[in-house]
Amino acid sequence: MPLHIIRNDITAMKVDAIVNAANESLLGGGGVDGAIHRAAGPELLKECRTLGGCKTGEAKITKAYRLPAKFVIHTVGPVWRGGGHGERDLLACAYRSSLELALANNCETVAFPLISSGAYGYPRDQAFKVAVDTIGDFLLAHEMTVSLVIFDRAACAIGEKLFADIASYIDDRYVAEHTDPEEVQYRRAMAFEAPAAASMEKFRPPAPCRAAAGSLAEALGQLDESFSQMLLRKIDERGMTDAQCYKRANIDRKLFSKIRSDIHYKPSKPTAMAFAVALELPLEEAREMLGKAGFAFSHASRFDIIVEYFIAHHNYNILEINEALFAFDQSLLGG
Numbered sequence: 435m436p437l438h439i440i441r442n443d444i445t446a447m448k449v450d451a452i453v454n455a456a457n458e459s460l461l462g463g464g465g466v467d468g469a470i471h472r473a474a475g476p477e478l479l480k481e482c483r484t485l486g487g488c489k490t491g492e493a494k495i496t497k498a499y500r501l502p503a504k505f506v507i508h509t510v511g512p513v514w515r516g517g518g519h520g521e522r523d524l525l526a527c528a529y530r531s532s533l534e535l536a537l538a539n540n541c542e543t544v545a546f547p548l549i550s551s552g553a554y555g556y557p558r559d560q561a562f563k564v565a566v567d568t569i570g571d572f573l574l575a576h577e578m579t580v581s582l583v584i585f586d587r588a589a590c591a592i593g594e595k596l597f598a599d600i601a602s603y604i605d606d607r608y609v610a611e612h613t614d615p616e617e618v619q620y621r622r623a624m625a626f627e628a629p630a631a632a633s634m635e636k637f638r639p640p641a642p643c644r645a646a647a648g649s650l651a652e653a654l655g656q657l658d659e660s661f662s663q664m665l666l667r668k669i670d671e672r673g674m675t676d677a678q679c680y681k682r683a684n685i686d687r688k689l690f691s692k693i694r695s696d697i698h699y700k701p702s703k704p705t706a707m708a709f710a711v712a713l714e715l716p717l718e719e720a721r722e723m724l725g726k727a728g729f730a731f732s733h734a735s736r737f738d739i740i741v742e743y744f745i746a747h748h749n750y751n752i753l754e755i756n757e758a759l760f761a762f763d764q765s766l767l768g769g
């Protein structure tokens with residue numbers, strides 16, 4: 435999955451490059467800057483002294499020394515001064531410069547902190563949005579795996595209104611996991627010998643549908659369009675390229691080629707949902723696509739309800755959906 439949103443200490447990340455939210459002197463500081471210098475050891479500061487500082491929105495690279503990463507990319511985010519001094523553009527530049535520097539140094543995996551959202555005072559939900567949008571745009575055009583490392587839960591608060599809307603959408607639909615006593619009894623009975631099971635026949639739920647009588651071969655010959663076939667058909671119908679589709683789905687190329695090459699491929703539920711979102715399917719078609727992978731939106735799952743919320747509201751921005759999933763402590767959409 436090209437963009438991960440995770441909670442961790444960035445100094446622990448085993449990636450090609452971690453990004454440091456530094457200041458223009460590049461001579462260390464508090465927050466994540468201080469944590470990175472402490473974990474890397476004194477050689478990092480020694481190398482930083484040779485760089486001659488760094489302008490806001492730009493980025494410079496050093497070795498990572500005692501850190502598990504290979505490089506540290508030092509960038510400087512803007513100090514928040516109310517939003518009317520080009521802060522958003524400067525913050526986006528800091529992410530872009532760091533990503534371009536990582537690309538130039540053949541980094542395949544990069545981890546970012548939420549730049550400017552600490553001492554520099556950038557409102558966290560806005561800082562989070564700039565990060566996700568800028569990284570997301572970059573990943574549409576480049577193969578790289580990026581982790582946005584959130585150090586504390588508050589850092590990724592999605593907008594209060596959106597959070598409240600989703601919370602009430604969940605409350606209206608969420609049902610605790612339940613089992614149908616008849617169904618459970620029937621299943622248990624079928625585990626016993628036939629005579630006992632026969633007595634439970636009356637509990638057998640009406641089969642929703644039964645394949646028409648006939649040979650198994652005939653039945654198999656009537657197989658519906660598979661998940662993979664529907665996916666490829668929908669890509670063509672929308673005039674999308676494969677790459678546009680799997681990048682919008684936040685799915686990596688390797689997984690997509692597995693699905694493309696096997697018409698019977700069974701994706702995971704989050705992957706199936708991610709493609710339904712990438713294709714911007716209306717809710718009914720999203721249900722159909724999930725069904726072809728053997729799944730359905732479950733109201734016993736907050737994850738499903740949140741994804742259903744976004745599709746029902748025709749918001750197919752997978753990064754916003756992942757922000758919301760993350761805010762509700764759910765796993766993320768994508769392969």
Ligand code: APR
Nearest residue numbers: 443444455457463464465466467547550551552553554585
């Ligand atoms: N791992 C990941 N994220 C971290 C860590 C860590 N170990 N420590 C802090 N953070 C998070 C903070 O919670 C915040 O969300 O990094 C984000 C950025 O906060 P700061 O480190 O304060 O950076 P910033 O707001 O960009 O201010 C930069 O602070 O540390 C000084 O020298 C730095 O002067 C510069 C200024």
